[in-house]
Amino acid sequence: MESVNQFELTKEFLERFGEAIESHDILFIQASLSGVNSADISALLHEFDSKDSKYVLELLDVETGSEIIKGLDPDTRLEFLSEFETNEISKYVNELDSDDAADIVNELPIKIREAVIDGLDNEEKASNVLELLRYDEDCAGGLMAKELIKANANWTIGKTIDEIRRQAEDVQKVYAVYVVDDGDKLLGRVSLKRIVLADDHMKVSSIYDQEVVAVETYMEEVEVASVMRKYDLEAVPVINMQGKLVGRITIDDIVDVITDLAEQERQLMAGISEDVEEDDSVWVLTRARLPWLVIGMIGGLLGALFMETFEKNITLTLTFFIPLIMATGGNVGIQSSSLVVQGLANKSAFSQTTYRRLGKVFWVAILNGVLLAIMVFLGVQFVMGNGFRLALIVSLALLSVVLLASFMGTATPLILDKFGINPALASGPFITTANDLLGLAVYFGVAHILYTL
Amino acid sequence: MESVNQFELTKEFLERFGEAIESHDILFIQASLSGVNSADISALLHEFDSKDSKYVLELLDVETGSEIIKGLDPDTRLEFLSEFETNEISKYVNELDSDDAADIVNELPIKIREAVIDGLDNEEKASNVLELLRYDEDCAGGLMAKELIKANANWTIGKTIDEIRRQAEDVQKVYAVYVVDDGDKLLGRVSLKRIVLADDHMKVSSIYDQEVVAVETYMEEVEVASVMRKYDLEAVPVINMQGKLVGRITIDDIVDVITDLAEQERQLMAGISEDVEEDDSVWVLTRARLPWLVIGMIGGLLGALFMETFEKNITLTLTFFIPLIMATGGNVGIQSSSLVVQGLANKSAFSQTTYRRLGKVFWVAILNGVLLAIMVFLGVQFVMGNGFRLALIVSLALLSVVLLASFMGTATPLILDKFGINPALASGPFITTANDLLGLAVYFGVAHILYTL
Secondary structure, three states: OOOOOOOOOOHHHHHHHHHHHHOOOHHHHHHHHOOOOHHHHHHHHOOOOHHHHHHHHOOOOHHHHHHHHHHOOHHHHHHHHOOOOHHHHHHHHOOOOHHHHHHHHHHOOHHHHHHHHHOOOOHHHHHHHHHHHOOOOOEHHHHOEOOOOEEEOOOEHHHHHHHHHHHOOOOOOOOEEEEEOOOOEEEEEEEHHHHHHOOOOOEHHHHOEOOOOOEEOOOEHHHHHHHHHHOOOOEEEEEOOOOEEEEEEEHHHHHHHHHHHHHHHHHHHHOOOOOOOOOOOHHHHHHHHHHHHHHHHHHHHHHHHHHHHOHHHOOHHHHOOHHHHHHHHHHHHHHHHHHHHHHHHOOOOOOOOHHHHHHHHHHHHHHHHHHHHHHHHHHHHHHOOOOHHHHHHHHHHHHHHHHHHHHHHHHHHHHHHHOOOOHHHHHOHHHHHHHHHHHHHHHHHHHHHHHHO | OOOHHHOOOOHHHHHHHHHHHHOOOHHHHHHHHOOOOHHHHHHHHOOOOHHHHHHHHOOOOHHHHHHHHHHOOHHHHHHHHOOOOHHHHHHHHOOOOHHHHHHHHHHOOHHHHHHHHHOOOOHHHHHHHHHHHOOOOOEHHHHOEOOOOEEEOOOEHHHHHHHHHHHOOOOOOOOEEEEEOOOOEEEEEEEHHHHHHOOOOOEHHHHOEOOOOOEEOOOEHHHHHHHHHHOOOOEEEEEOOOOEEEEEEEHHHHHHHHHHHHHHHHHHHHOOOOOOOOOOOHHHHHHHHHHHHHHHHHHHHHHHHHHHHOHHHOOHHHHOOHHHHHHHHHHHHHHHHHHHHHHHHOOOOOOOOHHHHHHHHHHHHHHHHHHHHHHHHHHHHHHOOOOHHHHHHHHHHHHHHHHHHHHHHHHHHHHHHHOOOOHHHHHOHHHHHHHHHHHHHHHHHHHHHHHHO
16 A cells, blocks of 8 residues: 655655656666656656656656646646647547546647647547537536446446446546436436446336436536535536536546635735746746736825825824724725625525625624724823824724725625626725725825814 | 526525425425425525424434535534434434534534434444544544445455445445455555456455555644645545554545635635624624734834834825835735745645745845836826935835835745744734834834935
8 A cells, every 4th residue: 555655755866866867767767656646756747847857757658647747737737748749749638538638738839739639549539628628618618527427217237337347448437327318418327336236137217316416518617616515526417508418527626626716816815916826937926916016006106195185184193093094994894805705605595685784794893993993092092192182083083994994895895796806806905905095085084174173 | 307506595485485384384395395405405494593494304304304404504503403302413413424423513512412422323323423523623533434335355346246235325425445454454445446347256456456545544634635636536545553444535525624724714814813704793793803903903003103203203295105115015915925825735745945935035025126116216206296315215115115025924924834823824914014013114214214314
């Protein structure tokens, strides 16, 4: 048994492996990779350049090679595959499941895609990949694989097992056998366990389960993920508008979808505008970060302009509390929007109405705002000794800012969601910049009113 | 075939169903729920109170009932189960897989846990649940289920199929059969597909796959998730320190782990200190939000005190740019920390050394900082016409703040991670508050130096 930690990328091994590549020590390379999981080899190859990786890959069999290529991350893979001729790429793609094959072909430069597909030995694979490329990446059609095992409802178990034997060669993981009618319309499913336990002469129609959850090709991946989570499915059949079985989505693809979505949300919340990783180049990282920084900067300059315009209404002492007002507004805004984003992500069939939701947000804001305002009033009046009027201005402004930021933080993601924009955008610099400006306006507005009174 | 959307919770249905409960219309309730997926019934019951839900549940068979209880969210479930006698709870728990059973028992008040376990009809289930309760919730032992199918390496396929037939009754989803020796030590696995395709008289030892990835009971759930993702596993066997097979973790549990972790991270980034949802009470929501707001407020008051102390060095015009400095520092800090958090989440065996990482952060910060400083200098000098010295002060301070915030944003999550604290904490109000104070100090420090020159 190979335990998880058996293959460890130690510094020593990496060095030795690098030397082996340089000196073309084929025996060492093959011996040290024999029996190693392809995912571990992919991780290993990330440490070497494309030329060296290609040299290693060609010492292994094509099936292992194709799994290794599948395990590389997309950027590395694109660079790596640029070392290959199209017919070599075809050779590896030919070994993969149609969904992985389509994903990899989709990453290639448009001009070589066709050549790679033409080069696939397996004609069925070629037509499957072509079909999958037609679907939008973010929908069920773009996630599904064509490989699945299906049985006609009229078959006997004996014939079904023979057919499984025939079909199973192409299907890596068999979760269930899908039952279809003569027109390929999905009727239901029967688990492999059930087939193993049934008698050979029984008919599929007498043992299959009609209550199968299926998704349609155009369903969004987020929704597919929530359906599979809700019903605890390890695989879900995909049907077209006519109810015909066209593919299957497995849970490992959904795990990737969920992880990607979480990562995307983190980047939106952090104001990073491209899908970057720490090991990207300085320039790529800068380009990803600059847009929101510039927007924040413009917000800051507008704030300065605003204050300049109202210069005569502003005293120096008043400005001491700008950081307080801004920080609180920012924090409240992000808290509010995150809760809405979370609510939208977990939306149940009957979520609260917008009206009730806004009502509750209002009460939470009032409670938070009043508590903070009291603390700040006491702090400014008694601890800092800045006098009653200033304490009143700061605490009233703070209360107003908490209310406004709550409202903005709640409304913005709901509005974005209505327009089909990822609502998590509203938990990032977007809401902070807006709140900063609003906070300043409210603060100096309150001050102006109270000083004039 | 039941399509996904067939059971929809329309307002009309909910009303009709509510009336049926009130008038004890058993026929309508049973007819409308017959053949409906338990996950849909769980969603339906979330719309009714515990008493009504109990009434509905008792009209259904125990197996469906147990699945419905499993599908409720933990808060609702606890409230709901408080309506039941312990022996009634046992009756439902008895039907569940050991991992779900242990999770539900674990949520119950301590004083009734033992009674519920004692009340389980199935003695094996009782001892399994007791065993699982011993493990920490966040590790492989706490995630695993005891139900799995295992075969001795010396058995024939015929005997194995007989044994599967016997064991499979308890196991809902069979992914693979684990192969063990006489001492229950895990040797490998064999897929159900392979068994279906093999001859009855062959020995398990001749067809099983020795390269099985296993995890140990104490492995953290995050790590289990990354192992299952890396190796694309739908289930992973769990072994104890002696290599004995003790349980199995399925991918649906990992999907929950990943979703929970993403939610937890979102809350940390948003400064929400409890696991709350939008539909919690006003008081719970306030309590979850107040702590970070208070910390932000204290930061703001400290900022005011700081400015008061240096009052004579500060001109009113200088304060116009406080929002700019603060907003930029906050944005840069959160961008930096998020990238580190992402890097830590995806850590590969050979990630960059801390030294190289900090070096790159420095160059990205310099590039971002210089670009922003130039824009701000031009804005302040030419657009706003505030003069050369002020433009220089603001842009130099901005550059320094970008550098400092980058450094803080990078170092803080790394330090938190070293101390075993979730690094995502550093992407929230924590880093913002610290950056606000630091930003003020840098800004007025730079101003002081340049005015004195």
